[in-house]
Amino acid sequence: MDGVMYYAINSPALSHNAFDDETIVIHFATGNYFSLREMAEAIWQRLEKQPLTVSAIVDATEGAPPEAAAEVESFLKQLLANDLICESQDRSSSETVESLGAWRTPTMEVFDDMKNMLLGDVIHDTDKDGWPQMVQDDQTAPGPR
Incomplete structure (x- = not known):
């Protein structure tokens, strides 16, 4: 092993879409969503193409x-802590990366205001009448499963 850490998007755990000037990432297991803009969005777009190193x-x-x-390492640690990326075993990736443009410190915003809606499973979280029952944190939904 060469001691250099490669990072890749944790694809099975999330969904992401680019809009005008930001990328929104939704983490399925936590219900949190994330806003990536400017440099953070540019890094994310390159991670979509290949695993990358800090350098x-x-x-x-x-x-x-x-x-x-x-600053890049700190940003990648935030992504790792939120399970948006993972350390990659793919050490065959080229170190040549398309330009990310002028330097800006990469940042992201974390939102949990739609957590209950995003975690709701309208197929399985229902009561005896068929209405969805939202599970609150460590509680279990009432009714049959």
């Missing part, structure tokens, strides 16, 4: 300051 990301930016590697 590949930094090298693909223009005018990256000395602290860029630490």
